[in-house]
Amino acid sequence: MSKLVQKATDDLKQAIAAAVNTAIQAGTLPEAPLPAFTLEVPADRSHGDWAANIAMAGARAFKCAPRKIAEAITANIDLASSYFDRVEIAGPGFLNFYLKPQFYTDILRDVAALGSRYGHSDFGKKERIMVEFVSANPTGPMHMGNARGGATGDCLAAVLDCAGYDVWREFYVNDAGNQIEKFGISLEARYLQIFQGEENVKFPEDGYHGDDIREHARQYAGAYGDCLLRVSAEERRKALVDYALPKNIAKMKTDMDKYRIHYDEWFLESRLHKDGELEEVIRILQDKGLTYESEGALWYKATKFGGEKDEVLRRQNGNPTYFLADIAYHRNKFEKRGFSRCIDVWGADHHGHVARMKGAMDAIGLDGDKLDIVLIQLVRLVRGSEVVRMSKRTGKAIQLADLLDEVPVDAARFLFNMREASSQMDFDLDLAVQQDSQNPVYYVQYAHARICSLFKKLGVQNPCAADCTDEELALLTAPEELELIRHISAFTNEIIGAAQDYNPARITHYVIMLANLFHRFYTACRIRGEEEHLAKARLALCAAVRTVIRNVLLMFNIDAPESM
Incomplete structure (x- = not known):
């Protein structure tokens, strides 16, 4: 949390602890260790700015009714050196605390001093x-799951960075193994169908049937002709993969750049194979007696470590399995x-993985609890009430590139x-392009632009x-x-909470509420024509709102326009 909010928290906890101790010394409360208690911000502000449950939490320790404990605390508490002005007892013993004006003043000064x-x-x-996020199979175009995973992963990384972690973004490229064999x-x-006819060359049932495969074959044939008809199948497949795979990876990088996602590394699976890291994993497991041969x-x-079956x-x-490569990859990350x-962001x-x-x-001797998985639920594209499965431009299944052509x-x-990653969601294509308050990002950007226009x-x-x-x-x-x-004062704590929960959606909700509160303020509180000193203060408040909105948008790599 921000240093000011932390100070307010610490000072209040100390004041409560001192009041309990004073009450014990005076004989108002019996001798007992200070029980653990919490401070929270009530949903209903009529119940105070902050609330403490010390009276409830202490009922067993002090062997008396919460109301009596609350009365003992309020009779002895000294809030003079804290950010709190007064305390009231509510219900059976809740303690509700009210902030001094100085807290609000200092928050605005803090925003001004820290800026970005x-x-x-x-x-x-x-x-x-x-x-590590997206990590789409490089044998074909990226899809809607990659679109959601990309936004979630990148914004999660941004939240962690703001919360003080040293963050590395990575895309794992599966450029080896079974899927590359199938690609070839x-x-x-x-390729053979181009020269020998589709009726004469059977396409493998479990092959990749996308038009992109046809296009790569056509392009190769256009550039190099029928030269691959005179080489072995192994050479032919290798030549075609060596031609097509870099193009697919380059297209992925282009799509990610357009999506404003920039990785620290695109890590190739083939590197693990070349460096012998898969064999290292096998040796480790063999030395631990965790392997056997069968058929x-x-x-x-795997069943010795929580797996449903051996692997x-x-x-x-x-040939090594994908699972072996995955173990080697994660060992590479840690060791x-x-x-x-x-943190892996997966579909x-x-x-089950x-x-x-x-x-x-x-x-393999590492700590599985240090590996965290964020599972991204399905996303449906809708237009109004209709589910959309095909691109208007291509008539094919919508890919990430299609989405970014249609939606800002x-x-x-x-x-x-x-929405949280664990929730299924509908992505409304009509809403995404609307330029009105129904579109959440427009609503937030408009609040920023409105303040800039006012100034x-x-x-x-x-x-x-x-x-x-x-x-x-x-x-x-x-x-x-x-x-x-x-x-505004809660912003730092929201970022920390989003980092702890691996949930950047907390910040989008936070900034939507901030924009809502600003529009409400702007309607209720005049600036033009107001008394000079009050107008200055309200402009300072507007500036603080603008700073926080801008910080959220830029953290998520979203534009913060000055006019709309």
Whole structure:
């Protein structure tokens, strides 16, 4: 939380503890250790700005009614050196505390002083965290699951960065193994069909049937002719894969750049094969007695580490499984590169892989609890009430590139973060392009632009709390003003909470509420024509709102327009 909110919290806890101790010394309360208690912000502000449950929590320890404990505390509490003005008892013993005007003043000064750093904290203590996300199969175009996973993963990484972690973004490219073999076989079939006819070359049933495979084969044939007809199948497939795979990976990078996602590394699976890291994993498991051979394949005793069944590491034909490569990749993250925590953003269809991968980390001597998985639920594209499955442009299944052609990137990144990853969601294509308050990202951006426009009309440049005296800022007493400042004060804590929960959607909800509170304030509290000192204070409040909205939007790589 922000240093001011932390100070308010610490001072209040100390004041409560001191009041309990004084009551014990006076004999009002019996001798007992201070029970654990919580401070929280009530949903209903008529119940105070902050509330403490100390009286309820202490009923057993002090062997008396909560109301009596609350009365003893209020009779002895000293709030003079805290940010709190008074305390009231509610119901059976809740303690409701009310903030002093100085708290609101200091929050506005804090925003002005920190500017673009407001909301940042050192909560994460620079712990090295990797967020691996999207990691789509490079044998074909990226789809809607990748669109949601990309926005969620990138914004989660941004939240962690603001919360003080040392964050690394990574895309894992599966450029080896079974799917690449299938890619080569599929390309080969389409290539041969060009010269020998589709009726003469059977396409493999389990091959990749997309038009992109046909297009790669046509392009290769156009550039190099029928030269691959005179080489072995192995050479032909390798040549086609070597031609097509870099193009697919380049297209992925282009799509991610357009989506404003920039990775620290695109890590190739083939690197693990070349460096012998798969064999290292096998040796580790063999040395621990966790492998056995059956029917010509090498197996891992996954059931010893929470797996539902044992897993194949190396097939009968000698080829490693995807699971073995995945173990080696995660070992590389933890052991080779020294990340203390790794977060994988996966599709919900991978849920069965979570326990076995965490168990595999334990099996090779690492800590499976340091591997966290965020599962992204399905997303449906809708237009109005209709489910959309085909692109208007191509008539084919909608790909990420199609979405970004139709929908502004700002809208895509914001709207995909409107729901927790664990919730299924509908993405409304009509809503995403609307330029009105129904569109959440437009609503938030408009609040930012409205403040910029206000400053321009009034001929003021970058007003802030530093331009005001304490007496001027203390004039902000309207309910709409105080609620707005209280919401601003919660920003740092919201970021920390979003980082702890792996839930960047908390921040989109936060900033939508901030925009809502601002529009409410702007309707209720005049600035033009108001008394000079109050107008200055309200401009400072507007500036603080603008700073926080801008910080959220830029954190999520979304534009913060100055006019709309």
